[in-house]
Amino acid sequence: MLMKMQNIQVMSVVQATTTNADAMPLYLLLKKEMTDDTCIVLSFKDSTPLSSSFLNTAIGNLVDDFGLDYVKAHLKIVQCSKSVLDTLKRYFDNVTKVQDS
Amino acid sequence: MKLQINSNVSKSKWIAFIEQSRCKNQSGSIDTLEIDFSESSFIEPFYLVSLACMIEEYSVNGTIISFSLFNKLELREYLLSGYFLEFWKKDFDRYDGYFATSNSTTLRLWKIDSTRISEYVQLAQTYYETRYLQEKDATPLNISLAELFNNIIEHAASSVSGFVLNQYYPKNGKLKIAVCDLGVGIARRINDYLSEKGEVKLSDKEAIIKAFDLSFSSKSIPQNRGWGLTTLKNIVLHCNGTLRLIANSYCLSFNKNGKGKFGGFELKNEFCGTLFEIILDTNAFDTRSEDEFDLDF
Numbered sequence: 001m002l003m004k005m006q007n008i009q010v011m012s013v014v015q016a017t018t019t020n021a022d023a024m025p026l027y028l029l030l031k032k033e034m035t036d037d038t039c040i041v042l043s044f045k046d047s048t049p050l051s052s053s054f055l056n057t058a059i060g061n062l063v064d065d066f067g068l069d070y071v072k073a074h075l076k077i078v079q080c081s082k083s084v085l086d087t088l089k090r091y092f093d094n095v096t097k098v099q100d101s
Numbered sequence: 102m103k104l105q106i107n108s109n110v111s112k113s114k115w116i117a118f119i120e121q122s123r124c125k126n127q128s129g130s131i132d133t134l135e136i137d138f139s140e141s142s143f144i145e146p147f148y149l150v151s152l153a154c155m156i157e158e159y160s161v162n163g164t165i166i167s168f169s170l171f172n173k174l175e176l177r178e179y180l181l182s183g184y185f186l187e188f189w190k191k192d193f194d195r196y197d198g199y200f201a202t203s204n205s206t207t208l209r210l211w212k213i214d215s216t217r218i219s220e221y222v223q224l225a226q227t228y229y230e231t232r233y234l235q236e237k238d239a240t241p242l243n244i245s246l247a248e249l250f251n252n253i254i255e256h257a258a259s260s261v262s263g264f265v266l267n268q269y270y271p272k273n274g275k276l277k278i279a280v281c282d283l284g285v286g287i288a289r290r291i292n293d294y295l296s297e298k299g300e301v302k303l304s305d306k307e308a309i310i311k312a313f314d315l316s317f318s319s320k321s322i323p324q325n326r327g328w329g330l331t332t333l334k335n336i337v338l339h340c341n342g343t344l345r346l347i348a349n350s351y352c353l354s355f356n357k358n359g360k361g362k363f364g365g366f367e368l369k370n371e372f373c374g375t376l377f378e379i380i381l382d383t384n385a386f387d388t389r390s391e392d393e394f395d396l397d398f
Contacts, residue, residue, distance in 0.1 A: 016219030
């Protein structure tokens with residue numbers, strides 16, 4: 001059976017990408033979609049830089065809720081600037097390192 | 102009460118001065134505080150943000166603040182450009198614009214407000230990109246400020262929040278960030294956390310170094326994962342920068358040339374708070390680009 005798909009534009013959901021509070025609407029939306037077993041195409045088009053606090057709430061909480069493999073299987077990250085891509089790569093690398101340690 | 106400012110002293114002596122000055126405020130009975138700059142010729146952001154925290158501590162206790170500079174015209178102009186001399190005036194609007202200074206390389210003194218930090222970091226990035234950095238991407242400035250501010254808001258428990266000053270040096274392309282709070286200090290926060298867990302306490306030096314460990318967090322809030330200072334360190338090293346951090350009884354530093362190896366020294370006087378000075382080389386910033394990428398897991 002094909003997995004459901006949902007497109008989400010980060011900057012349409014959040015007002016900024018600096019604090020834990022900024023990330024909360026995105027986390028709640030992603031959690032809802034993942035709970036429904038939906039695959040999310042998450043666009044970072046025109047995103048401002050991502051702080052570790054923002055990522056902890058938006059992504060780290062999902063990893064705690066569903067596990068890293070589930071999150072990776074349900075998340076397709078697209079339209080990142082180079083700096084946003086580097087930040088996201090480093091973040092997922094760190095999540096993996098911590099899980100493996 | 103009058104405080105004579107001498108900014109020509111070492112950073113450790115300055116910290117001792119700040120702490121001694123704070124002690125005089127403990128009774129809360131100081132009606133007026135005159136800050137006398139007549140012995141100073143120039144004052145660095147590192148000194149100004151810690152001085153601002155100390156003055157703010159007096160101000161919130163009801164002390165009236167005034168300044169004297171005598172004939173220090175250059176210093177006066179610099180302090181005016183950062184709105185330092187007006188900051189504690191009764192009717193001064195601290196949040197009426199962030200960057201309207203006559204000295205455009207300096208952003209005005211800003212008291213860190215948790216409801217405005219997203220706005221501040223973005224505006225700071227845009228400000229320097231549009232005025233000085235042309236094609237460079239100032240994301241490292243944005244993220245550094247965000248990590249420093251979140252650190253204060255989530256961990257410091259500072260009664261005066263904190264203060265920030267940013268200074269750009271066009272001649273060499275260096276960008277200096279100074280951020281100070283008067284909270285518990287990073288070393289003490291970590292040792293309080295270790296004590297709560299029944300673990301052995303660390304020296305202040307060891308505790309501050311531990312704060313840079315990937316995934317070590319004092320868990321002040323549940324979302325904390327301990328990646329903020331690691332992120333900061335990566336940015337400093339990537340941008341050929343240096344970082345100095347004073348907290349409690351230790352001053353830690355590292356830089357790109359030393360390949361990130363921690364150095365530092367014990368302070369003679371304990372500092373109850375945390376003070377960061379970060380210097381980034383904007384020549385090492387990436388070039389801005391409209392290219393877009395997807396992340397492959």
